[in-house]
Amino acid sequence: MARLRQLALVLALPVALLALCWLLLADSTSFYAPPLRRILAAFGPTWAPRWASEDASSIALLVIGYAGAVVAGVGLGIPLGARPRLRAVFEPALELFRAIPPPALVPAVKLVFGWGPATNVLVIVSGAVWPVLLNTIEGVRAIDEVLADTCRCYGITGARRLYVLVLRAASPQIITGMRQALSIAIILMVISDMMVGSSGLGFTILEFQRGFSIPEMWSGILLLGGLGVVLSLVFRGFEAVALRWYHGLRRPQRGDA
Amino acid sequence: MTPAAATRRRARSPALASRAVLGTLGLLGVGAVLEVIPRTGLVSPRYLPPSSEIAVALVREAAGAAFWRALLDTAIGWALGLAIAVVAGVVLGVVLGSVRALRAATASTIEFLRPIPSVALIPVAVLLFGAQLRSVLLLVVYAAFWPMLLQVIHGVADVDPVARDTALSYRFTAWAKIRYVLWPTGLPYIMTGLRLSAAVALILAITAELVIGAPGLGKEIGLAQASSAVPAMYALILVVTSVRLEAAA
Amino acid sequence: MTPLLDVRHVRKVYDGHGRTVEAIRDLSFSCAPGELVCIVGPSGAGKTTLLKCVAGLLAPTGGEVVLGDVRVDGPPPGMAVVFQEYGRSLFPWLTAWDNVALPLRQRRTPPGELRRLVDGALGEVGLADVHAAYPWQLSGGMQQRVAIARAIAYEPRILLMDEPFAAVDAQTRADLEDLTRSLWRRHAMTILFVTHDIDEAVYMGQRVVILSASPTVVLEDLAIDLPGERDQLATRSTPRFAELRARVYARIQQAKQRSTT
Incomplete structure (x- = not known):
């Protein structure tokens, strides 16, 4: 019964809003806001043929760029976090790079790397790497001294130390950085499509708008929204698994059992 | 934490003043690298002009x-x-x-x-x-x-x-x-x-x-x-x- | 008998920015193989510093620590440490079982042997049924038991314990003291046990090394001539226990007064 009530709470408002849109727009003759059913009807024919080709490539570039940003951010963050002197030298410069608004870099990357998928990937990496890098540094820096001493006492070094101590201890911060990086990466995927490519999700949607294919444009916006929601759900699932210990550790400390 | 341990912690990370110096050096270093790379032709100055030119443009x-x-x-x-x-x-x-x-x-x-x-x-x-x-x-x-x-x-x-x-x-x-x-x-x-x-x-x-x-x-x-x-x-x-x-x- | 652990004129000075703190002035003592030695001193006596020097986690400014016949300059093999902060010395992302197994995995212990050692150690500390629990699901006393199990599964020649029971409640503390003593007798380990609690030092040790306040020196190396079989109630109510306890107490009080005047 409680389950049912909860389900009702989760679904009630979205369903109501959707129904409201449907009804309000049902007989819409407005050019900009076509009836919802026309948008939905446009969805299949618009995206089914594109899905396999150019628009899947946007998502592939997103995945590659995001993975690159995470690997580079963690890989550079670990040595920087572990060495105070190295950190003191590079931290202000890194803060400066982090402060560059990611979209502002798109013209520069485009200039250097021209028109091609490498540019899209580089745009994504150049914007998404900073939150991962700086959070990794924070996380590695804050590794518990007692835990580090424990590793030294029991001779835990090398790869095992990296995996069992450093990466795991810093994982709450690393994952915070990854979450920030994900939303930046999605934004940059769309922007780089729009500004660099002659294909891709963002480009196609902009083309629809320029050609006044309004229902198709709206279906594209729905697709982008859905992509954002799906990726954030996937990420949340990943976080719940990777940080199970952390949430368990924190719960009694916060005092709400 | 004993006072001794606190001292040790401070000793391990560089003091604030020296951190500022190191950080400034880092920024200057990045500036210098960005000046030198295009001048040596590693990256064409058409794509990445030397930092001095950027300063002039600014x-x-x-x-x-x-x-x-x-x-x-x-x-x-x-x-x-x-x-x-x-x-x-x-x-x-x-x-x-x-x-x-x-x-x-x-x-x-x-x-x-x-x-x-x-x-x-x-x-x-x-x-x-x-x-x-x-x-x-x-x-x-x-x-x-x-x-x-x-x-x-x-x-x-x-x-x-x-x-x-x-x-x-x-x-x-x-x-x-x-x-x-x-x-x-x-x-x-x-x-x-x-x-x-x-x-x-x-x-x-x-x-x-x-x-x-x-x-x-x-x-x-x-x-x-x-x-x-x-x-x-x-x-x-x-x-x-x-x-x-x-x-x- | 040649000592297993020999601490020779150890001195430790912390060099802060513009000021130096002499934590330990001159400390010498030794432990014979199989001995249980307690180090007791007032708070701030540099006990933790001393233990870290012995463990090879800190380099002494002067003097040396010798284990077996090797000079310690880094954590030596065959030494296990149980820290006071049990909540911070167990890996919260590993189960109790994996926490105990970790040092053995590093040592490439064969799987069968590893399982036997870990199961055995957890059984000995009374945690045979919480293998899959994470440290944060256990009480403080149970967490410290896991840390002790990790130490004995490692089969060390010497076990260092740094105020291991300072952060648990009194009843748990008594249980853990008896557990430690019984493990010591069964495994014939050498234990160096650091505490600020005089009762605990006298109850646990074969010898008690009494430290002064910082800058630290050894005030007295006192043999505890209580019978080997100890009991929380009976031993603590013997006249000899009271005498020894009073003696350690007087020594520490004396040292405190000297350092404040």
């Missing part, structure tokens, strides 16, 4: 009225959008945060709307408003609204139950409740929300200018790139970066 830009006009445009779009988002976020956040039933009913909707990338709205903005300030505002408000809203909801929900009960048992007036219970608890959350929103808002303002062509620094960056005024482009990127640094401070 001075030249700053001498022109167009630059200040663009800076002002960006600042207006950013600040206005942020202000709207903050007010909307705080008002809605307080309402949703204080009424449990409302919070439960809206949670799923918020969770669904929030991850929708704000840039997906770019075509709508172009369609409705064209290359105007209002396009910038649409994107900025949408993007900056969510962090603020979520922080305020958390802040209100975080009010100490004991403080809430105290307020209730002493029959605080609504004003006193806001002044002595809600405000002190919520303030740190609002500040966090403001910081997050401000950063996102600037990014979206630049994006709108770059992609849609609304007047502002972003548009200038795009123009500089299109007209191969490469040092000017880097100078402008440096400017928006320092705007963001200022905003964060």
Whole structure:
């Protein structure tokens, strides 16, 4: 019964809003806001043929760029976090790079790397790497001294130390950085499509708008929204698994059992 | 922790003064590397001009009225959008945060709307408003609204139950409740929300200018790139970066 | 008998920015193989510093620590440490079982042997049924038991314990003291046990090394001539226990007064 009530709470408002849109727009003759059913009807024919080709490539570039940003951010963050002197030298410069608004870099990357998928990937990496890098540094820096001493006492070094101590201890911060990086990466995927490519999700949607294919444009916006929601759900699932210990550790400390 | 241990901890990380020196050296080093790389031809200066040329371009830009006009445009779009988002976020956040039933009913909707990338709205903005300030505002408000809203909801929900009960048992007036219970608890959350929103808002303002062509620094960056005024482009990127640094401070 | 652990004129000076703190002035003592030696001193006596020097986690400014016949300059093999902060010395992302197994995995212990050692150690500390629990699901006393199990599964020649029971409640503390003593007798380990609690030092040790306040020196190396079979109630109520306890107490009080005047 409680389950049912909860389900009702989760679904009630979205369903109501959707129904409201449907009804309000049902007989819409407005050019900009076509009836919802026309948008939905446009969805299949618009995206089914594109899905396999150019628009899947946007998502592939997103995945590659995001993975690159995470690997580079963690890989550079670990040595920087572990060495105070190295950190003191590079931290202000890194803060400066982090402060560059990611979209502002798109013209520069485009200039250097021209028109091609490498540019899209580089745009994504150049914007998404900073939150991962700086959070990794924070996380590695804050590794518990007692835990580090424990590793030294029991001779835990090398790869095992990296995996069992450093990466795991810093994982709450690393994952915070990854979450920030994900939303930046999605934004940059769309922007780089729009500004660099002659294909891709963002480009196609902009083309629809320029050609006044309004229902198709709206279906594209729905697709982008859905992509954002799906990726954030996937990420949340990943976080719940990777940080199970952390949430368990924190719960009694916060005092709400 | 014993005093000895505290001393040791301090000894291990370089002192503040020497950290500042090292950090400045790091910045100078990056500047020097960016000067040398194009001069040695490792990267063509057509793509990455030496940092001294960027500095010259910066001075030249700053001498022109167009630059200040663009800076002002960006600042207006950013600040206005942020202000709207903050007010909307705080008002809605307080309402949703204080009424449990409302919070439960809206949670799923918020969770669904929030991850929708704000840039997906770019075509709508172009369609409705064209290359105007209002396009910038649409994107900025949408993007900056969510962090603020979520922080305020958390802040209100975080009010100490004991403080809430105290307020209730002493029959605080609504004003006193806001002044002595809600405000002190919520303030740190609002500040966090403001910081997050401000950063996102600037990014979206630049994006709108770059992609849609609304007047502002972003548009200038795009123009500089299109007209191969490469040092000017880097100078402008440096400017928006320092705007963001200022905003964060 | 040649000592297993020999601490020779150890001195430790912390060099802060513009000021130096002499934590340990001159400390010498030794432990014979199989001995249980307690180090007791007032708070701030540099006990933790001393233990870290012995463990090879800190380099002494002067003097040396010798284990077996090797000079310690880094954590030596065959030494296990149980820290006071049990909550921070167990890996919260590993189960109790994996926490105990970790040092053995590093040592490439064969799987069968590893399972036997870990199961055995957890059984000995009375945690045979919580293998899959994470440290944060256990009480403080149970967490410290896991840390002790990790130490004995490692089969060390010497076990260092740094105020291991300072952060648990009194009843748990008594249980853990008896557990430690019984493990010591069964495994014939050498234990160096640091505490600020005089009762605990006298109850646990074969010898008690009494430290002064910082800058630290050894005030007295006192043999505890209580019978080997000890009991929380009976031993603590013997006249000899009271005498020894009073003696350690007087020594520490004396040292405190000297350092404050």
